Amino acid sequence: MSRDLKKRLRAAGLWVTTFVLMVIMCVPGLWVVLSGFRPNREILAKPPVWVPEELTLSNFGKIFGFGAEQVAIPVLSYFWNSMVIAMTSTLIALIIGMAGGYAFARFRFRFKNAWFLGLMLFRAVPGIALSLPVFMLWSRLGLIDTQMGLIIVYVSLNVPFTIWLIDGFFRQIPMSLSEAAQVDGCTRWQAFWKIEFPLARSGIAAAGVFAFLTSWNEFALASQLTRSTDSKTLPVGLMDFTAQFTIDWAGMCAMAVIIIVPALILTFLVQKHLIAGLTFGGVKG
């Protein structure tokens, strides 16, 4: 057996092992996805039905109000709200976070650690403690049940986190690079934009994914600050499947699929960007 083949086999073995491990890790989630395509009667059965006897789209049909007597769940509005809120808040958080992260990574100023710590302290307040005061403030400002209201909250949820991550990545980039660029006649802004930003892109992409997923999935505050289809997001919409005494678990799973798929696609796309950001780093030697 040639050395090369051995190496390849080992790589393949490693890949398969990792893949299997990852899939095992995902099983509880895959069960949810699969349940979205099965009737309630089969999912929560005893004795259990392991091999699905029936795969159906009727759970999705019900959500959209086809055929069944159930009033459609306004999933399109939820989806739209979720998209707008998650995208906008991510973008704003990234801009604010980049500015802040750059400040922490590149500048010396007094009480820097205290400032840093201060930002964290803000974030340390449990959402449950914040929900009522924020609600009262928001209601005074007319921000209840608006997309803007949630966007502002999510920006503040994500900013400390984004600053941290981006700060960490800027630190990885030697200061001398931008200094060298400045020697070559760039302004500091140009140096940032042309040298440091592309290098920190992977960090920014990661922060972006995190911010997006946090906003996309957040429930506790959204359930307090939203009221109607004007601002209700997908996770809040999940509660439409719970009534006083019942939970339509199959329906909830179908809705979960609707929530998960876009997030998964986005993550997959940004994965590429993450790699590109790293590949781009032409700092050889």
Next chain:
Amino acid sequence: MPKLTMKAMLATALVPLMAMPAVAADYGDFSGYTLRVKLIGGAQYEPLYAEISKWEEMTGATVEILSRKNHFELDREIKQDIAAGTLDWCVGSNHTSFAPQYGSIYTDLSAIVSEETLAGFVPLVLEHGTVDGRLVQLPRHSDVSNLFYIKSLYEDAENQAGFKAEYGYDLMPPETWAQVKDQAMFFANPPDFFGTQFVGKDEAITGRFYEMLVAEGGALFSDDWEPTFNSEAGVRALSFFVDLYKAGAVPVGVPNYLWDDTGLGFASGTVAMNLDWGGWSAFFNDPANSKVAGDIGLIRAPKGSAGIRTGWSGSHTFSVTESCDNKEAAASFVTFLTDYDRQMVEARKGLLPTRGQVWDDAKAEFSASGNDFLVTVFETYQASMAEDAFTPPLIPEWIEVSNALWPKLQAAMVGDMTPQEALDEAAEEALLVMEDAGYR
């Protein structure tokens, strides 16, 4: 808003025409008005909301549904509204157990709903909707404890013989809770099959304990609001749950069960008897959801040792806020949602109506279409509602007392404390709650 003007114009044009066939009801004319409402959401409640457009057509008003959530979420939202002073809506879904907490935010409906309309409702249900002498809610449908059981188990000759040999009396659907206990132990074969089950946490278990306490001859409070549930009757009531749990006659997970768990459990065909709400009947009898469809019996809740049936009851209702800017429109709306035709719509879905006339007519309809099961349901329900039903104390502190009580009930169940210790501790906490609230 072009949509609104269109609708208003259309409505004004149509109102005279529409009013003709719907002779009995005149819901008034509120053209151009937008009524803001907060409703309970969930599959079994939705068919009623599909009717709202009819009211809009008749009155020319527009209904804006601000939120549609389950009751616990809605409760939180309403409390936030009270706190923030954002009660800028008119009609809200309510529940007899929750209503007393909200103080005076809801208006007295007896002032704005005609006596004629109120006369159509079952008097006891209206009484349950009254807080501090004010009728703050109009009942939509009610719930009362009823016992579901799997019929074939009781018809099986082997079971009958085996049970008689072991317990010395005939196997029949239970009349007392002592019999339930015997039968539950008899049927139980954990982990595959269970004699019965109960909800085990939150207000649900408090309610179950409370009705058992009453059935055992106890009371939650003395006349001057001292907690008295740690009496002998209380210990007997709690021991019932503890004994069943320890004997494995109920699923081992019950301390974590809520209504959905017991409902799905009974539907899965692994539980012999299930004390639950009549409103589940349609679900249990639907082969798409339930394995026991077509094999269900339903009886009134059994009696405790004091000869009283466990008749915990509550009603889903609608309330009108005191701050509403058009109480007339709001009153018209809640009257519409609880009128004869609307209750028939809900009754056909198996929800239990609050108008006497609807009981009879729905029953007639079921028996004409050969739906014997729903006929039984409605008969059982009618009897329970007329004779057995009682609500928890209609005081704002009910939920708080419940939160002091249920963790201790669980502690007794899982064996951390004896029933007496558990109830003593809970009584101490409940006493604090009542003192803080100024009752003592």
Next chain:
Amino acid sequence: MNPARPVMRAAPPNDGFVTPVTRFFKRNQTALTPVLLLSPALLTMLFVVAIPLAFSLYTSLTPYRLTRPESIEIFVGARNYMRLLSNDDFWEAFLRTILFLAIALNVEFVLGLGIALLINKITWGQRTLRTIMMFPMMFSPILVGFQFKFIFNDNIGILNNALQSLGITDRAIPWLVDGKLAMFSIIFAEVWMSTSVFAILLLAGLFAMPRDPLEAAKVDGCNAWQTFRHITLPFIMPFAFIAMTIRSLDVARAYDIVAVMTDGGPAGRTELLWTMIARVGYENARMGQANAMAYISTILSIAFTYYFFTKLVAARRYMGGAE
């Protein structure tokens, strides 16, 4: 070696190479620029967190009840806090929350590191694997709660069904009821949801890692463990601490999970500070008292955060970043 991925290398050292240009920047801009750059972040936090926080601090000094708005005007000083001092249930929940945090964070770190190291070795199809790895992050905490509530259901849950079908047990295991198992179950759900966060952050750290020290270590004859222990680990520690801190802040998200799965029960065996605060604040409507609890839980979070932060600073100093 990893031929598929061009690596980032540290630039040659040029400390001491200070030009007039850089000196100019250092003298005039450094004072103002960071303030300017940070101000949007500070303003946001002030608006969304600091102001509401001041309000809730005030309410924690009143007997404020949600359903009686006028009760906010009664000032009772530290009474709510004094009551908490003698409240055993509260301190039990407090300690349980610490236990929950400590176990969850450590398990997540170890598992996340393992996954990151494994995936870092993969040369082909890594993007797909990384996406799969992040799959649990797509789940809203509320969904994770329902999901594990059904998985761990003793009667019709798939876990017990599976165990019974495989003949491992013939009992219904009370996952959500037994004292230890219930804690295990909620920690499991939390770990399932959040391990990916650690994994992806640590993987990002591994990617940013310069190759030179690794190669130098090889030349010096270090074995795989030594290289990992002395080169890789110190390098990714800042990332680990960032992840730790972020998670310790964000771990209150677990409220959604626990509220759905057990709501603190049975008999308070899984009661965490957050479930207690929610019940007292909203169900009992005693916001004053709930906010006092919330303040103590905030202090707990701060303590955790502070701990990890000092670790982070130390790790950074080790790496020689700006301070």
